[in-house]
Amino acid sequence: MRTPAPTPVPDRGRVYRRCGCRDADRRQLGTRCPRLADPRHGSWAFAVDAPFLTGRRRTLRRSGFPDEVEARIALRKFNEALALGFVADPRQKTADYLHRWLDEKALHRKATTMARYRDYVEQDLIPAFGDIPLDDLDRQHLRAYVTAQLKAGRGRVSVYRIMATLSSALSSAVDNDRLTRNAAKPPLLPRPASPPRHLWTEAQTIQFLQFTRATDPLYADLAELMITTGLRKGEALALHWDDVHQSEGVLFVRHTLAAVDNNQLVLTTPKTPHSKAWVALSHRAAAALDNQADTGTFGNTSSSGYVFHRHGRPLHPKHVLDHFHLLCDKAGVPRTALHDLRHLAMSFGLAAGVPLPIMSKTLRHRTLSTSANIYAHLTPRAARAGADGIAWILDNADREEPGTPVCRTRRFARQHPRPHRPRPANRTPRLDDPTENWPMWSGHHHATTT
Known part of the structure; x- marks a missing residue:
């Protein structure tokens, strides 16, 4: 079956020559300049009607093209983009495009993600590339910026994240046929390796829990719940009593608590769609939740509904981390991040002989490779x-x-x-029954034991 031919793009607009000469009243002559008879004088431009945000149409004019061919190519690209539903201004500044990209991303990104994007765009990308036309932004500009930032002592992780944000913005331009290629791909900097994690041992974990139970029961119960369930920090801080079902022995992860610009607390959806699920409760997790209930039951709690709170207000993630490090110092255990307690849950589960697929489902990972590559830390045992x-x-x-x-x-x-199953008393030995005990090691049924 033949593919139908694409609908031709209408040739809207016109191409003309103009210059910047002025008359006696300091007004530009434009196309009326008599010197335009000289082919070396002036430049080429195009004009086309384009829709504006208010619904009205306005005439867009762009000039500065060296010849008529370049001007017609730019006009053709503009018309093709207009047919796809967006305006491709050939002289659009990178700053203007980045602002439009942020407005588009705000429709389907979390507030915390948008806060990080805006910081990188406003504080780093626009000061460096804002005045460069988007079509002229190339790899040399990016390489010079990365080199200058690293020489100035900027961290490789920060520079990598800035360039990753720019790469995401340019990828959107490529997907919308605004650009033909992404100048930030392949990445100029390789992805920085994660720093090595130093997890607690079993003894250090018990030492911390015993100390905090005596000095700060709130943080003892928070750490106990995170270790035994593998909850993320934001998921544990956003936990409400309505999501805890003691009779069924489960809790439901519905929200995560985050701080926008490290200031405003917001409840957002969990990290991934697979994270919004139920989590089984062990007797230690149930005891930690019981300790946080006012009267030992889940029905008589604070008016805010948060499991972990101070006077009804949720705990700030930054304050929780700072106080957690202070408790680590007082308890005599190495400092660790709160997210490392999630890694600790995976490691303890694997050390206890729980299969990796079961632990992956317990921590609500999307794929098994995530559990195997990131969270399967070796404990000494x-x-x-x-x-x-x-x-x-x-x-x-x-x-x-x-x-x-x-x-x-x-x-x-x-x-x-x-385990060996005993033979019933009423059964007599058969000739084909084995006379020795079954082997302790599976797969070697011709071996004997002593």
């Missing part, structure tokens, strides 16, 4: 279990001799043997 398992295999292979069974008695610790 898990590391020793892995090393002991490898050594156990090699030890048995080293003792194995041809024609002799392998002894499996020296299993590495923390192995969970297969």
